[in-house]
Amino acid sequence: MLSRFFYSTSLVFITSSFALADFAALQAVVADHCVKCHGPTASKGGVRLGPLESSSVVLKNRKLWRNAIAQIEKGEMPPEGEKPVPKETLAKAAAWVKSTLDAADKADRERPDPGRPVIRRLNRGEYNRTIRDLTGVDLDVAGAVGMPDETVGEAFDNLAEALNIPASLMEKYFAAAEMVLDKLYLPPKKKNGKFEPDMLRDKILAPKDPREAIQRFGERVYRRPMTAKETDRYMALFQETKAGGATVEAAMRPVLKAMLVSPNFLLRIEREKPAGAGAVYRISDPELAVRLSYFLWSSMPDDELAKLAAAGELSKPAVLEAQVRRMLADPKAKALTEEFASQWLRLRKLPEARPSTEFFPTFNGKLRQAMAGEATAFFDHLRTGDRSVLELIDADYVFVNADLAKHYDISGVTTQEFTKVALTDPNRGGLLGMGSILAMTSHTSRTSPTLRGKYILDVLLGTPPPPPPPDAGTIDESKNKGKNPKNFREQLAQHASRAVCANCHAKIDPLGFGLENFDAIGRWRPASPDVDSSGKLPSGEQFKGPAELKKILMSRKGMFVENMTGKMLAYALGRELIPSDEPLIKSISADMEKNGYKFSRLVIDIAQSYPMLHRRNLGSNDEAK
Numbered sequence: 001m002l003s004r005f006f007y008s009t010s011l012v013f014i015t016s017s018f019a020l021a022d023f024a025a026l027q028a029v030v031a032d033h034c035v036k037c038h039g040p041t042a043s044k045g046g047v048r049l050g051p052l053e054s055s056s057v058v059l060k061n062r063k064l065w066r067n068a069i070a071q072i073e074k075g076e077m078p079p080e081g082e083k084p085v086p087k088e089t090l091a092k093a094a095a096w097v098k099s100t101l102d103a104a105d106k107a108d109r110e111r112p113d114p115g116r117p118v119i120r121r122l123n124r125g126e127y128n129r130t131i132r133d134l135t136g137v138d139l140d141v142a143g144a145v146g147m148p149d150e151t152v153g154e155a156f157d158n159l160a161e162a163l164n165i166p167a168s169l170m171e172k173y174f175a176a177a178e179m180v181l182d183k184l185y186l187p188p189k190k191k192n193g194k195f196e197p198d199m200l201r202d203k204i205l206a207p208k209d210p211r212e213a214i215q216r217f218g219e220r221v222y223r224r225p226m227t228a229k230e231t232d233r234y235m236a237l238f239q240e241t242k243a244g245g246a247t248v249e250a251a252m253r254p255v256l257k258a259m260l261v262s263p264n265f266l267l268r269i270e271r272e273k274p275a276g277a278g279a280v281y282r283i284s285d286p287e288l289a290v291r292l293s294y295f296l297w298s299s300m301p302d303d304e305l306a307k308l309a310a311a312g313e314l315s316k317p318a319v320l321e322a323q324v325r326r327m328l329a330d331p332k333a334k335a336l337t338e339e340f341a342s343q344w345l346r347l348r349k350l351p352e353a354r355p356s357t358e359f360f361p362t363f364n365g366k367l368r369q370a371m372a373g374e375a376t377a378f379f380d381h382l383r384t385g386d387r388s389v390l391e392l393i394d395a396d397y398v399f400v401n402a403d404l405a406k407h408y409d410i411s412g413v414t415t416q417e418f419t420k421v422a423l424t425d426p427n428r429g430g431l432l433g434m435g436s437i438l439a440m441t442s443h444t445s446r447t448s449p450t451l452r453g454k455y456i457l458d459v460l461l462g463t464p465p466p467p468p469p470p471d472a473g474t475i476d477e478s479k480n481k482g483k484n485p486k487n488f489r490e491q492l493a494q495h496a497s498r499a500v501c502a503n504c505h506a507k508i509d510p511l512g513f514g515l516e517n518f519d520a521i522g523r524w525r526p527a528s529p530d531v532d533s534s535g536k537l538p539s540g541e542q543f544k545g546p547a548e549l550k551k552i553l554m555s556r557k558g559m560f561v562e563n564m565t566g567k568m569l570a571y572a573l574g575r576e577l578i579p580s581d582e583p584l585i586k587s588i589s590a591d592m593e594k595n596g597y598k599f600s601r602l603v604i605d606i607a608q609s610y611p612m613l614h615r616r617n618l619g620s621n622d623e624a625k
Contacts, residue, residue: 022096027052029093033078033085034068047466055100062101062579067463069094076538079503108580114280114614115581116622118160120268120574123150125339126158127176127266129299129332134220137183145175156343156571158294165266177260181253210248211235214255222264223290223300234258268294270615278619285309287615288320292607295572296327298335317608324607328383328600341379344567345431346440346459347372353439355520362407363439363521370404371436371522377418378434388597389564390557393460394550395429397422407435407523426547427524431460432515433546435522441512442520449489449512456511461556462563465504489513489532510535514549557597561589565602572606584609 035050049068052058058065071077072085073094122130124142132138147169150157157163207213214234218226234255242251259265270287273279283291289301289309301309305323308314314323327333342348350372355363377399382389397420398408405413405421408428413419423429431437441451458464516533519525527533527545534544543549553560565585570577577585588605595601606612 022092023055025089025092026096028089029085058100059104062582065097069097074539105583109583112610113580114611114616115575115578117615117618118575120160121163121165122266123157123163126294126298131180133299135180135184137180141176141179145172147172158574160574173261177257181256210238218259221259224286272617277617280614280616282613283615285312285314288314296336297332298339320608321604324604328603333383334380336383337376337379340571347375347436349440350436354444355439355442356444359445360521367403370401373418374399374404375434375436382599386598386600389599390597393430393553393560398428427545438518438522447520449509452515453508453512461559465508506538510537514543515546517545561592565589569606573611
């Protein structure tokens with residue numbers, strides 16, 4: 001607690017150590033140019049910069065203030081029609097913000113914060129995979145008993161704050177436990193006239209020593225050593241059932257069920273150390289094994305990971321890196337694609353993509369499935385081949401099966417297996433040439449440059465535009481009567497001509513128009529009067545077509561890598577990012593640049609990061625939340 005006091009005190013010193021005149025300049029900029037739209041009575045785009053009563057306001061949202069200063073310096077703010085910011089005042093204000101935030105980052109590097117301690121329930125995917133690796137029952141148990149989907153909006157579904165346990169969910173866990181045990185207790189299978197032993201079943205249900213069996217299996221269920229009292233309780237349940245005339249196997253069933261509905265199984269619990277409120281400490285190796293396995297596999301640790309943890313070897317840097325590489329190479333690491341990538345890249349929304357077969361007859365369930373398969377194969381290739389994450393922006397290859405190859409007009413692919421095909425056309429490779437992304441960012445009968453541009457800004461660059469005003473509406477053809485728009489670009493320009501809309505559309509729409517050569521379901525179409533893929537950004541940069549757009553995005557690769565790093569860090573930690581995570585994100589991004597942006601480097605750096613290896617006890621500020 002004392003260390004956090006000194007940390008808070010240091011931030012006060014930081015913010016008072018810079019020239020008050022420069023802070024006054026910032027106050028003047030905000031008061032004269034910002035508060036009308038981003039102040040107490042209006043917070044356009046969810047951005048509130050004022051009133052700027054003290055410097056602590058800036059420290060509470062560093063990313064917001066960095067972005068605000070950057071937009072002002074580039075001339076994107078204030079919007080056209082508003083009075084410009086005096087250059088001298090702007091220079092002083094920007095210098096103060098940058099110096100203050102840089103100093104705060106330095107303080108965080110010296111006194112890092114692992115973040116608020118969390119307890120995490122296994123989400124649906126984690127539950128199914130853990131049941132699989134624990135018992136050998138490999139099916140969608142959660143779906144079979146009707147467990148609800150996690151409702152998290154645009155966040156990850158493994159973040160602790162969203163994973164509560166309503167009473168109705170507990171009923172599903174009891175039903176799921178019964179289903180798993182029914183599968184586990186099926187009679188042995190016959191093969192070639194002989195019973196085929198089920199080694200896992202025999203290991204769980206027929207040891208000579210029930211207490212030892214309970215102890216060993218319980219430690220796998222709990223994902224930590226069991227106490228003698230915990231084993232005693234399960235042993236008492238076993239003996240009570242056995243005393244009623246049950247066989248050893250039958251007497252083990254209620255024990256196993258009790259374990260499978262225990263909070264120690266359903267929740268990932270890390271016990272606090274007796275070091276005082278707010279104290280920060282290194283987590284144990286068994287706790288690290290659990291964090292690592294659910295990060296990379298969305299499941300429990302395997303025997304090798306557990307043994308290294310029990311021996312106190314896992315946290316040694318060389319051992320930890322070797323284990324991360326081993327785990328990334330394991331097929332179970334496909335969970336990173338199925339859970340992390342599918343949520344970050346919004347691929348789970350593909351079934352809801354709007355293009356209709358009325359307008360696009362080939363966009364059926366089979367083609368949607370092929371599009372999903374392409375994205376999965378591509379991201380998994382980054383993992384298994386340890387490729388550069390920049391290939392997500394631009395790649396010289398695609399993964400297609402026969403259906404998707406025909407859709408993309410690629411010859412030579414006749415199998416339904418996904419095949420890596422080299423490209424000669426620079427327009428297709430990477431996320432922005434994938435049918436899944438292009439279909440998800442289209443409307444029923446046409447493309448949507450606005451949705452596509454928003455996807456680039458939000459998902460890829462981590463700079464989401466503000467939401468549209470409540471009365472923005474959609475393009476109304478009837479309102480264009482008498483205005484004679486020549487094509488859709490002019491229709492959209494007229495729609496976005498309102499002052500309140502124009503500034504944001506100027507950032508969003510040009511990016512989306514750069515993808516206009518792709519129709520609503522990702523087929524290539526040549527330039528024409530109705531297909532104009534040229535664009536000009538507020539920065540003055542101009543481009544034409546996907547290939548040139550991707551070059552501009554590659555020039556912003558630092559933003560992309562920091563965004564991806566932040567997303568994966570939040571996913572790994574199971575919590576929202578906090579301001580003190582920003583220096584870590586920048587450090588990992590810089591390390592990735594030195595190492596060719598390799599996928600493994602990103603994962604290893606997160607696995608070895610301070611918040612991954614440390615925990616702090618609940619403090620008074622946490623309890624207040």
